[in-house]
Amino acid sequence: MSAPERYETLLVDERDDRVVVTLHRPEARNALSGRMIAELHQVCELLERTPRLLLLTGHGGVFAGGADIAELRERGRDQALQGINSRLFERVRRLPMPTLAAVDGWALGGGAELAYACDLRIAGPDAVFGNPEPGLGIIAGAGACWRLPELVGESLAKQILLAGRNLDAERARAVGLVMDVVPAAELLERAHAVLDRMARSSALALRLTKLVVDAPGAHPVADDLAQAVLFEGQDKRDRMTRFLERKGSGA
Missing domain, CATH: 3.90.226.10 (2-enoyl-CoA Hydratase; Chain A, domain 1)
Structure with missing residues (x-):
């Protein structure tokens, strides 16, 4: 407010x-x-x-x-x-x-x-x-x-x-x-x-994407570390599961 x-x-x-x-x-x-x-x-x-x-x-x-x-x-x-x-x-x-x-x-x-x-x-x-x-x-x-x-x-x-x-x-x-x-x-x-x-996107994925984009000279290590954090998250699993279910149903 x-x-x-x-x-x-x-x-x-x-x-x-x-x-x-x-x-x-x-x-x-x-x-x-x-x-x-x-x-x-x-x-x-x-x-x-x-x-x-x-x-x-x-x-x-x-x-x-x-x-x-x-x-x-x-x-x-x-x-x-x-x-x-x-x-x-x-x-x-x-x-x-x-x-x-x-x-x-x-x-x-x-x-x-x-x-x-x-x-x-x-x-x-x-x-x-x-x-x-x-x-x-x-x-x-x-x-x-x-x-x-x-x-x-x-x-x-x-x-x-x-x-x-x-x-x-x-x-x-x-x-x-x-x-x-x-x-x-x-x-x-x-x-x-x-x-x-x-x-509608993952808040954590947005934060880490922004960190990686703004990190000069830190690639590919910064990419790998950010992706490692996201790969362990339940949010990533849930989102990908929903995507595969929609794809399988033809929606």
Whole structure:
């Protein structure tokens, strides 16, 4: 259930198999403030303690218009070394269960980097991804400089990070940054449908698959260890038995 009393910048809906988080700073295009960062850490703690799927979206037809520039202007070297945004986004990246960003409207700067940190992205037709940080005298320092090349390739990443190119929804789908583009009115419904499909899978298999995919240079040992855990589980036996029974019955 929603717990609005705990959050000032987020709307949080806790369900049995997922948590739905809406960035909610309508007066600032959902810009990521220090308060929002702290509250997103609370959400991460919740999901680390009780692993569930995460759906992350923005209020009012905007995902997030970037970091809060007024706050960012006052940060100095010490704050940069603390990695205020980057530590959060990496924590999101490492959540036990899959994460999905439903993006409509602007996802710029830190907002784009937050979306990049999710495992999957789905977009409305007006979604726009961009990293204009060099125009403000800084770099996209919360993961985009290394995460974006992994997602879309080095050449396109440099067009976005160096040349200031924005990526609209259709182009984002064409290069694989988003899995689908759907009408804005259907965005959350379609996002939930993706989560519904994942929720029907084995939760442990999803967790271990994510661990293996995100484990650089650990293959094939990581694959073998994860598969060994799953092969000993009753869930795997039950699922395969049901599959064979359906196949045998011609269903």
